[in-house]
Amino acid sequence: MQQQVTLTIDGSTIRAARGTSVLEAALGYGICIPHLCHVPGLKDTGACRLCIVENVQNGRSRVTTSCTLTVQEGMVIRTNTENIKRLRRNIAELIVAEAPNSRAVQDMAVRCGVREVRYPFRRENCIQCGRCVRYCTEMWRANALGFIGRGKDRKVDFAFGNRRDICKKCQSCVIYCPMSVTPCGGPMKPGEEKLCGKCESVELMAENAYGACVHCELGKGFQCSRHAM
Ligand code: FES
Structure with missing residues (x-):
């Protein structure tokens, strides 16, 4: 059985499996933390930063993204402070x-x-949340899409700008894109x-x-x- 840890989120004591992210633990208990780049089952990268919370330790709080923060025994999290x-x-x-x-x-x-x-x-047309890239890479293992360039030139594209045979034409990149789901x-x-x-x-x-x-x-x-x- 997976080891469980006990933590506190917004004053509520909850239990979650070790290795779970704070975001997923919170959502599992109906505590909603706004999030955008998180997709269940895919690796979290902390790209959008919307899911920030305060992690309180020894009386001091640190602001961090909850999707990349794993639960720890005794952790105190605040999701909704001013x-x-x-x-x-x-x-x-x-x-x-x-x-x-x-x-x-x-x-x-x-x-x-x-x-x-x-x-x-x-x-x-892109907020660089990386949902499409991660879906393509992790779910389909197609690696057809990726981030290209740096700084303000960074964008999502096919390698060398060409749609290659390795693209499975699954449309997941469109389905999971916040730009195209609901224009x-x-x-x-x-x-x-x-x-x-x-x-x-x-x-x-x-x-x-x-x-x-x-x-x-x-x-x-x-x-x-x-x-x-
Ligand atoms: S959901 Fe985007 S940074 Fe956590």
Whole structure:
């Protein structure tokens, strides 16, 4: 039997198998930590940083991504402090500014309490969460996709820019991409660069319906509304 550890998340004592991430342990108990790049069953890389929490040790807290933090005996985690909410809002704002035409991204931002975006919109088609690359590599072992370039030139592409035979044409890269799952219907014409707000109304309607908060699979990761505001 897998060894269990006991830890505290937001004042609740929970048990989780050794080796589990704090994010998965929390989600397993219905404690929702907003997350974007995490895909169950794939290796976590901490790319989006939305899942940040405070790890409290000896009275001092350290902010870290919960998907890359494994549970430890006696651990004390806070997911929802003012500091975390403020940092998370800022991260969400930056992601929206990067990719405002993704409904999944807009929805995530609203759930993190973002009501306006203070950064210039870049209209990228990729937020470099790496979901597609990891799915292609780890699930299909195809290695058809990868990150290419560095710094601001870094992007996801096929090796040498060519779709190669090793691509199994499974479409998983499209299915798991927050940009393509639910393209935002629309506010992003020049001069309309803002949160569209539609997700907010969906959130209000679905507040009490577990797992039904947005119109996409990806959005189920943001099902807990207590993190908004
Ligand atoms: S889900 Fe943890 S960093 Fe993206």
